[in-house]
Amino acid sequence: MSHPPPLRRLAVVGAGWAGLSAAVQATRAGAQVVLFDMAREAGGRARSTPQDGLDLDNGQHILIGAYRDTLALMRQVGVDVDQGFWRQPLALVSPDGSGLRLPGGPAVPAFVRGVLGWTELPWRARLALLTHAARWRLGGFRCPADWSVAHLCERLPRAAFDALIDPLCVAALNTPAREASALVLLTVLKEALFGPPGGADLLLPRRPLQALLPAPALTWLQSRGGVWRPGHRVQQLAPTDGGWQVDGEAFDAVVLACSATEAARLLAGPAPDWAATTAALAYQPIVTVWLRHPGLRWPQPMMAFPAQATPGLPAPAQFGFDLGQLGLAPDTFALVISGAAEWVDRGTEQTVHALRLQLRQAFSGRLPAWEDGKVSVLTVRTEKRATFACTPGLRRPSGQPLPGLAVAGDYVAGPFPATLEGAVRSGRLAIEGLLQA
Ligand SMILES: Cc1cc2nc3c(=O)[nH]c(=O)nc-3n(C[C@H](O)[C@H](O)[C@H](O)COP(=O)(O)OP(=O)(O)OC[C@H]3O[C@@H](n4cnc5c(N)ncnc54)[C@H](O)[C@@H]3O)c2cc1C
DSSP states (O other): OOOOOSOOEEEEEOOSHHHHHHHHHHHHTTOEEEEEOSSSSSOTTSOEEEETTEEEESSOOOEETTOHHHHHHHHHTTOOHHHHEEEESOEEEOTTSOEEEOOSSSHHHHHHHHHHTOTTSOHHHHHHHHHHHHHHHHTTTOOOTTOBHHHHTTTSOHHHIIIIIHHHHHHHHOSOTTTSBHHHHHHHHHHHTSSSTTTTOEEEESSOHHHHTHHHHHHHHHTTTOEEETTOOOOOEEEETTEEEETTEEESEEEEOSOHHHHHHHTTTTOHHHHHHHHTOOEEEEEEEEEEOTTOOOSSSEEEOOTTSSTTSOOOOSEEEETTTTTSSTTEEEEEEOSOHHHHHHOHHHHHHHHHHHHHHHHTTOSSOOOGGGOEEEEEEEEEEEEEOOOTTOOOOOSOOBTTEEEOSTTSSSSSOSSHHHHHHHHHHHHHHHHHO
């Protein structure tokens, strides 16, 4: 005799990447899914919206080869990952051509060869990087939970810290090294730099984010009986005998995959302690500036910009992307300012001014020339709550606060910082938790 599926009717609240992941996994497990989102479009913080005839992402996103759950989910819903991304071994190269370039192949030899070949970095700094990495690896990439990244690296020469650890930290944790959790950074290094071959590969989107998951996932879900309810901001969750009501509609179970602030509001009554932990999370902004520069092509699609290349000259952006080369938007460049609290305070005008000075200085004397007179600003997008601040000893809320209710989202307790992979993984774990219960 066959058993009915343990999840029959499931509500998923929030159609960001965590909610989409949960909805797909639940559908695969035989559930009938109703997916709510207060926005008209799915995708949450990783969505694309039209601007001047282009589909611009909410902010430039980078994926890496170690994003196993995310890449598997894309394939599951029919995305051609090979076509969707520009893939290359990790290269953090500045306009002057200096920087770390990892060769392909197994992680440890690739890292050693990459660091030894980084000739612009003094010998002492290169050796210190290798000995630190060896020590972290021997220690199982663990450290006390209350250590900051700055503390973890206090014996690393400044040159190595500035050239590698600081940019990796702000890119992955979106939190300045002095405030960022060393334990989470070590997990990222383990997964990305010292995991299976290809984990450190950069995957730069060659399609708008919408085409890389939200749109195909919705098509996949709807073709399997899933129901999509855009423009519905869920107001109330209430437990019932053996299930949950979502705005008065009965479900067997719920996955709460909305923002942390909305989840805290919705669970303030049913799970007050959980809601208080969630409401206490702090956030870090990201500012993305899109510039147009006719006729320019960078030597590679992604460039790293050294912090404070010139003393006294502020350097807001850490990374830049040539969207023309990625086939997304001709003559268009996305400049990313992570951990951007200072720049949000200074305002858009000052930020753009400082960015133009930074680029003029970074490209000065290089070919092809970056001519400030040819540059125009396409748009600036500021996400004030881009990610939670990934600080030492942070208490993150659990993904299983109540029977029949799981929570998914990049902020839910887990080893990773706020990333697409963290979000997608939490969606899968939410469904696995409900099925086990
Ligand atoms: C500018 C920027 C750049 C980033 N860069 C990277 C990067 O390079 N690499 C990387 O891995 N990650 C990056 N991230 C992080 C990544 O985008 C997030 O970790 C991920 O998108 C989080 O997904 P989520 O589903 O957890 O949450 P969200 O995307 O926030 O989804 C939550 C959804 O819930 C909906 N919602 C909220 N309340 C309700 C309600 N009451 N009822 C119904 N719906 C509701 C919202 O509309 C939203 O669609 C970046 C983020 C930003 C903002």
